[in-house]
Ligand SMILES: Nc1ncnc2c1ncn2[C@@H]1O[C@H](COP(=O)(O)OP(=O)(O)OP(=O)(O)O)[C@@H](O)[C@H]1O
């Protein structure tokens with residue numbers, strides 16, 4: 336039964352990674368950049384929710400909504416101020432800027448909220464008893480895990496519908512393929528990119544709250560490791576691919592959990608990256624990515 | 632309808648368009664011919680706002696386009712079918728056509744789709760197919776159909792016959808004639824000068840960024856210099 340318990344833990348952790356990975360993958364798909372500050376938006380979301388609940392005494396739902404609003408705005412502002420002026424710049428300049436924004440957010444959080452870790456109040460009960468028992472005494476699943484998996488499924492379904500069926504979603508796909516041609520169709524590329532950042536950052540807020548509910552330690556660097564892991568998940572699944580982010584996230588969560596359970600807690604990241612390297616050797620574009628040779 | 636006045640376009644230090652002026656009147660087919668690298672595509676891309684001129688002006692339907700961003704051109708009634716088709720490879724045929732109608736009111740789209748499918752029955756058969764799997768000729772039809780989805784007043788075509796078998800080239804020019812008869816104004820860029828001049832009311836010859844000759848399609852077809860340079864003697 337511990338095997339099944341590990342699967343559940345892995346899938347729920349992986350669901351959170353998948354939600355974060357979506358932000359990386361969507362932004363990459365459309366702006367062709369790695370937004371390394373994405374992980375830190377998660378942290379900001381968690382802080383907003385923390386203060387809404389603990390200082391303002393607001394109910395968890397309001398805290399989550401507030402986190403979503405703040406992160407969405409933050410994502411759009413970051414894009415507008417830091418990345419948009421670099422639209423024509425070499426990708427290395429954009430990458431370094433993104434790393435800079437990441438530090439800016441971490442240090443900003445440290446100034447605003449202090450460097451000391453805070454104990455996050457989970458948005459659903461995490462009492463050892465507050466679990467859905469599947470087999471008494473053997474197999475059970477925590478409410479946070481259920482919530483994470485449900486959120487991930489809902490987000491995936493919504494995004495699949497959005498990109499497949501709506502006019503805006505299709506415009507987004509058009510932009511990610513060919514910005515010039517998209518403009519010729521009358522699509523405003525700048526606002527499409529803004530919208531992508533908005534969606535990705537809103538998802539980061541959700542992921543931040545889920546993450547801190549499952550692992551309730553909050554500090555200015557809370558977002559960086561999950562951010563890097565989710566980025567790995569996005570590459571794993573095939574960067575730019577939405578189903579790839581889901582697959583990569585869940586697999587990463589499961590591999591990490593299994594590595595911790597059966598190999599060693601210290602080596603779990605090494606195992607994850609070993610698997611990533613093997614996958615990329617076999618499928619350079621990731622599990623679901625399309626390999627597009629660079630045009631010369 | 633379109634008045635281009637003394638435009639100069641640069642790519643960094645490269646001076647690609649050197650003081651080009653021309654116009655396209657209502658209902659005309661005007662062709663821009665010239666060798667590789669003459670600046671034909673650059674001219675069209677400047678008209679549709681993807682590139683910018685340092686001087687002069689571009690007027691469309693009496694309106695100066697200087698401050699109009701590329702994505703607003705469609706709404707004004709200009710459609711550009713770019714060189715190399717640039718269809719959305721990973722989207723289906725019908726989604727590509729829908730993107731062509733991005734600025735159109737939703738209610739009019741089904742009728743437009745029907746009209747395009749009538750023009751290009753092959754596209755209708757393949758409507759659910761991913762566009763990247765179409766043949767070159769089908770992709771060109773899709774690119775043209777996508778351009779027509781916005782009910783353009785001015786249709787700009789950049790080398791629509793590029794890479795097509797002779798029979799398909801004939802078909803594409805048939806379609807251009809049909810659109811012309813239906814009243815669409817067309818600005819046509821072509822390597823295939825003979826075909827282009829034979830459907831065009833007027834033509835301009837572009838050479839290394841400058842217009843070196845102009846006249847009616849017939850005049851240019853019989854011009855000795857043009858014959859020599861572009862019509863194979
Ligand atoms: N992105 C670019 N950067 C630098 N130079 C460019 C660029 N695009 C075009 N040029 C140069 O500008 C000139 C005009 O190019 P353009 O593409 O307009 O030619 P064209 O007449 O359309 O040729 P073709 O018939 O081969 O399509 C060429 O000398 C070309 O090398």
Ligand SMILES: [Mg+2]
Nearest residue numbers: 671672673714
């Ligand atoms: Mg060209």
